[in-house]
Amino acid sequence: MKFTLLLLFxxxxxxxxxxxxxxxxxxxxxxxxxxxxxxxxLLKKQILEPNSKAxxxxxxxxxxxxxxxxxxxxxxxxxxxxxYQNLKEVxxxxxxxxxxxxxxxxxxxxxxxxxxxxxxxxxxxQKEEASLFREKLLLILNxxxxxxxxxxxxxxxxxxxxxxxxxxxxxxFLLICISFSFVVFDGSLNLFNVDxxxxxxxxxxxxxxxxxxxxxxxxxxxxxxxNFPTVKKYTFFLFFNIVLFVILFYFLKINVLYTILxxxxxxxxxxxxxxxxxxxxxxxxxxxFVFSYVFLLFSGFDFFVLKNLGISLFESNPxxxxxxxxxxxxxxxxxxxxxxxxxxxxxxxxxxxxxxxSKELKKLIKPEEEVPLTESLENLSIREREIFxxxxxxxxxxxxxxxxNISVNTVKFHVKNIYLKLDIKNRKEALTIKKFTKT
Numbered sequence: 001m002k003f004t005l006l007l008l009f010x011x012x013x014x015x016x017x018x019x020x021x022x023x024x025x026x027x028x029x030x031x032x033x034x035x036x037x038x039x040x041x042l043l044k045k046q047i048l049e050p051n052s053k054a055x056x057x058x059x060x061x062x063x064x065x066x067x068x069x070x071x072x073x074x075x076x077x078x079x080x081x082x083x084y085q086n087l088k089e090v091x092x093x094x095x096x097x098x099x100x101x102x103x104x105x106x107x108x109x110x111x112x113x114x115x116x117x118x119x120x121x122x123x124x125x126q127k128e129e130a131s132l133f134r135e136k137l138l139l140i141l142n143x144x145x146x147x148x149x150x151x152x153x154x155x156x157x158x159x160x161x162x163x164x165x166x167x168x169x170x171x172x173f174l175l176i177c178i179s180f181s182f183v184v185f186d187g188s189l190n191l192f193n194v195d196x197x198x199x200x201x202x203x204x205x206x207x208x209x210x211x212x213x214x215x216x217x218x219x220x221x222x223x224x225x226x227n228f229p230t231v232k233k234y235t236f237f238l239f240f241n242i243v244l245f246v247i248l249f250y251f252l253k254i255n256v257l258y259t260i261l262x263x264x265x266x267x268x269x270x271x272x273x274x275x276x277x278x279x280x281x282x283x284x285x286x287x288x289f290v291f292s293y294v295f296l297l298f299s300g301f302d303f304f305v306l307k308n309l310g311i312s313l314f315e316s317n318p319x320x321x322x323x324x325x326x327x328x329x330x331x332x333x334x335x336x337x338x339x340x341x342x343x344x345x346x347x348x349x350x351x352x353x354x355x356x357x358s359k360e361l362k363k364l365i366k367p368e369e370e371v372p373l374t375e376s377l378e379n380l381s382i383r384e385r386e387i388f389x390x391x392x393x394x395x396x397x398x399x400x401x402x403x404x405n406i407s408v409n410t411v412k413f414h415v416k417n418i419y420l421k422l423d424i425k426n427r428k429e430a431l432t433i434k435k436f437t438k439t
Contacts, residue, residue: 019063020071020125022047025055028114032084035110047121050259050310055114058123063105070131072100074122074317076187076203077115079196085109097135097187102128116200116253118308122317138319142186145322149179152329156336163340170217171336177213178325181206186318204246207265211242218272221289221339228275238268259308266301273297283342288335296324379421387414391430 021040023030030038040059047056060071073081075098083090083101090109093100103109113121126134153172160168183189184202194202215235218224224232245261248254273293279286303316314320380388383404390400397415401408424430 019060020123021059021061023057023059025057026053028053028055030055030057032082032089032110032112033087035112036108043123046123047119048307048310048312049119050255050308053114053255054119055112056119056121058111058113058121060103060105060109060111060125062108065105068102068104068128070100070102070126070128071109071111072096072098072124072126072131073111073113074098074124074187075120076185076190076199077118077120078113079115079200081111081113083109083111095191097138097190100131116255118255118259118310120307141319141322142182142188145182145326146179148326149175149329152333153179155333159336159340165340165343167217167220167336167339170213170220171332174213174217175329177206177209178328181210182318182322182325186322201250204250207246207261208243211239211265211268214269214272215239218275221336222272222275222279222286224275227279231271231275235268235271238264238271242268255308259305262304262308266297266305269293269297269300283338285335285339285342288331288338292328292331292335296321296328299324377422380418384414384418384421387411388418388430391415391418391427 020043022043023035023038023040025035035057038057040057043058058071060069070093071083078099081092081099083092083103085103086107090101090103093102099113101109101111124131153175156168156172156175160166160172184199184206189199189202219232219235222228224235242261242264245257245264249257249261273290276286276290276293280290299314299316299321302312302314303318303321306312307316377385377388386404387400390403395403397408397411401411404411418430419425422430
């Protein structure tokens with residue numbers, strides 16, 4: 001039985017679009033009442049165009065089969081999706097990651113959709129059993145990824161607590177933001193009935209969070225203050241531009257702004273990856289940093305940038321992005337640990353060097369100090385030398401005045417002159433001078 005379901009899963013993926021037709025309604029003229037008169041084309045590959053203003057209609061023709069089918073658009077970019085069969089609206093399936101419709105094939109069904117982002121519609125038509133099995137399999141994969149990410153985030157926070165290295169905290173923050181990206185783009189929020197407007201807002205918020213976490217982690221991990229101090233200001237400039245375009249798109253809803261926003265974000269991430277390449281030969285942790293970002297960066301470039309331009313090179317989707325994210329989590333975690341190890345080695349070396357240097361400095365300074373201290377004491381008058389000896393013996397000004405038979409004010413006058421000639425400020429320093437003269 002399990003083998004049969006697996007076979008249905010893979011066969012369903014291969015032939016899932018063989019019975020789907022589409023029509024591009026560029027001017028949004030048609031409704032479900034008159035769309036059946038138009039000529040639909042066979043859908044041979046996913047719809048992917050930069051123009052988001054057009055409405056797309058999908059048609060699943062009638063069939064004599066008695067089985068139920070599920071039509072799904074595997075993209076959160078599709079909104080305002082409605083399905084009609086026999087001039088009646090078909091309700092969406094509840095608790096689904098993506099917009100899904102269940103129906104019989106007794107009559108043809110028409111699905112209408114458009115998008116505020118780009119015209120990217122990876123549609124899937126499968127028999128009910130195969131479709132539900134596929135979703136269960138993907139949910140298991142999602143659970144595995146989020147579980148692994150959660151554990152690594154906990155470890156990073158724990159390492160920050162023990163080692164006090166801020167890079168661990170930034171690493172945890174970055175992983176939280178990457179995982180949040182997957183939650184948003186893999187349709188998980190739809191399982192909690194989050195409406196389309198809030199999802200759109202979270203998509204925009206995700207660009208800011210992902211950029212900010214990358215900025216903090218990249219600056220800390222690659223030590224830009226030390227290695228690329230002039231580049232650091234450009235990273236902040238790029239980040240503020242990303243925030244600017246998020247705000248502009250939120251209010252203006254112009255698709256070109258969203259495309260520019262995606263390009264800026266990937267350019268921002270690519271910059272840190274390129275800086276890692278420049279430091280590639282320095283140490284192990286920069287090598288791991290470069291390797292960890294390769295798959296996720298380039299598949300993300302295809303998914304977030306090229307798809308908005310109506311192009312796709314790798315057929316990227318949230319599932320293979322998650323695979324890249326999992327690789328990035330594991331490899332980058334080792335990179336952070338290696339970085340901590342390298343820093344500890346360096347700090348231990350510098351500590352020993354400072355101790356060694358201090359010892360050598362004392363050897364050089366000590367012989368030179370004895371001469372000026374002796375000469376300074378010889379500059380004191382007989383009365384001042386007498387009072388100086390009483391000072392270092394621990395006597396107060398009043399006791400010195402009684403012993404030498406002078407007033408306290410006169411003692412204070414002599415003490416002031418002694419301090420000036422010896423270049424000291426208090427009795428403690430006087431004791432130190434006395435100690436050096438004896439040795």
